[in-house]
Amino acid sequence: MxxxxxxxxxxxxxxxxxxxxxxxxxxxxxxxxxxxxxxxxxxxxxxxxxxxxxxxxxxxxxxxxxxxxxxxxxxxxxxxxxxxxxxxxxxxDLRPDRFKGLPDLFRRRLRTTPRALLTAALYTVEAYQALHSRGIAYRDISWGNIFFDPSTGDVLVCDNDNAVVEGDSTGISGTMEFMAPELVRGDTGARPGTQSDLHSLSVLLFMLLMNHHPLKGKKELEIHCLDEAAEKRLYGKQPLFVFHPDDTANSPDPVEQSTVLHTWAAAPPVLQDLFTHNFTVGLHQPTARVRESQWRDALRSVLDAVVDCPDCGRQNMTQPGATTAGSCWSCGSTLVLPPRLSIITPLPRSERHVRLHRAARVHEHHLAPEPSRHDYSDATLVAELTEHPNKPGKFGLANRSTTSWTGTRSDGTSQEIAPGQTVPLRAGLRLVLGGAQAAVHAK
Known part of the structure; x- marks a missing residue:
């Protein structure tokens, strides 16, 4: 070359x-x-x-x-x-080899998991939130500028040379597929900034989790020549969400666009609701678009509620706080909800819920009321579910922190769990993890 x-x-x-x-x-x-x-x-x-x-x-x-x-x-x-x-x-800096481009994901050249995709979505939201909090608008959020590790969900944002101070109108407006409708139309007074970034971010999240563009339904298939004029109609002048609750004119074609029908059905309502709001109300009211904080809270709660199918082992997203989980998206078997660890953080009080599946882990951000950044790496590990070495099927919560916990059983007796020790997992168990309080519930 x-x-x-x-x-x-x-x-x-x-x-x-x-x-x-x-x-x-x-x-x-x-x-x-x-x-x-x-x-x-x-x-x-x-x-x-x-x-x-x-x-x-x-x-x-x-x-x-x-x-x-x-x-x-x-x-x-x-x-x-x-x-x-x-x-x-x-x-x-050079991009490490472990980070892969989203086109490889869309073409199914990568092996990944729902947990890794949700983690990548969460990390992406927080990366752009960090940028916006410093008064910088990215302006060109698209699938070409994000790379992720398909094993861990770690993300890396590249091509940052179009980011400018909020309000600066120099440079480009973005990539057509990801541009906010008001920019595509060229509305008077419309300029790329954090409000238009929120639309681009939602498109990126939809593509990451649904493997499809939110505005490409039957109307796109009817276009014989997808030229600039056709793109402006599709993304700016007549944008219509493929899952619009009241207008099915742009619904996905069940043959040509079947993938998004399946991925949407596998998404929990908390994510469906945010996408629906952003691609209905948010298409026409920029100030009503879903904020990064809303995406962050929803993605974290869904990530912590992922469960494994007992029959095929595939990971399934479930609705946080639900008492039933429905059926596996892959094999159709009935999903079984594992016990739930509820965590109450110190003031300002927040509540977290972690499904205790076989590989469940608790991290430092779970114990913080308002974490500035979520981190699911080993470096922030506080606790993890472990199976008893001599009693298969019996699990405990291992202390991976550097401080002792206090545990109280359902009968009122208590014990100290030192770093490295494990407390048997039973419904009704209460723990003090640093300044946070936790309790194990059957569902």
Missing amino acids: TGMLDGGTHLTTAGGESVRVIDMLGAGGQGEVYRVGTDSGERALKWYYPACATPEQDVIVRELVDRDFDDDRFLWPTAYVPSGTGAFGYLM
Whole structure:
């Protein structure tokens, strides 16, 4: 693959660091990405096509570098790289191989699970929430800018060079499929910002969890030439949710678009309700769109309510707080709800519910009233369900924290559970985990 820069080309960052081009990694709509060697090790260099190396983009990149946004979920521009001929680019960290693109997910080239997809959705929401909380609008949220680990759900946001301070109208408006309808139509006064980001985010979440676009139903199949005019009708002038509760004109075709019918049926009402609101009311009222905090709370509660089918072992999303779980989406068997751990956090009081399936775990964020970030990695593990080594079918909750717990059984007797110890799992068991209170319920 040949590109604008030859291997061995030498450049220098605005800060004086030496950059040597090693090879080309790929190309996108705005430029090419290269592997480069620097004084601090191998990095990635995005180099703009001449048509995209505008003075406006130059200003955006310089401002992003100066902002020094330190967040491990973003491959943020870290150094501006000029050429002396008007061309320019920027350095960023290399993307680790474990992170895969969403197109591979949509084409079913990746093996993943509902838990990993829900985790990726939750982490994606929190990543953009972190950006918006700093007064930055991303403006180009799409399937091409998010990468995820199909095993863990960890996410990495790439191509961050279109993010600007909220209210700035320079640069691009986004990718048509993900743009808010008012931007697609070009409404007077409509500008890309956090409100339009909320629409793009919801489209991305729908595609991540449903493997389909929320506005592509029968109406798309009736289009013979999907040109720009047709796209504007589909996404801007006449957008219609494929699962609109009162209008079936754009419902999914049962043959050509059967996948989304199955994925939607497998989604719990708490997610269906948010998607329905965002793609009905939210299409026409930007200020009424689902906020990141609403998505965060719903996704976390569903993630903690995932159960395994007792027959085929497939993971199923269930409605948080429900007393019945319905049937398995894969084999149709009746699902059995495992015991539930209810956690009451310190003030400001919040309640969490974790289904105690065979691989259940409790993390630090479960014990915090208002966690700034959810983290399901081993580094934040507080407790996990374990099976007795000599009594199959008997489970306990193992203390993986660094402090002792206090446990109270249903008969009123109590015990201390030191780090590394396990308390037998029984309905009625009450625990004090740090400053949080927890109780085990049968369902």
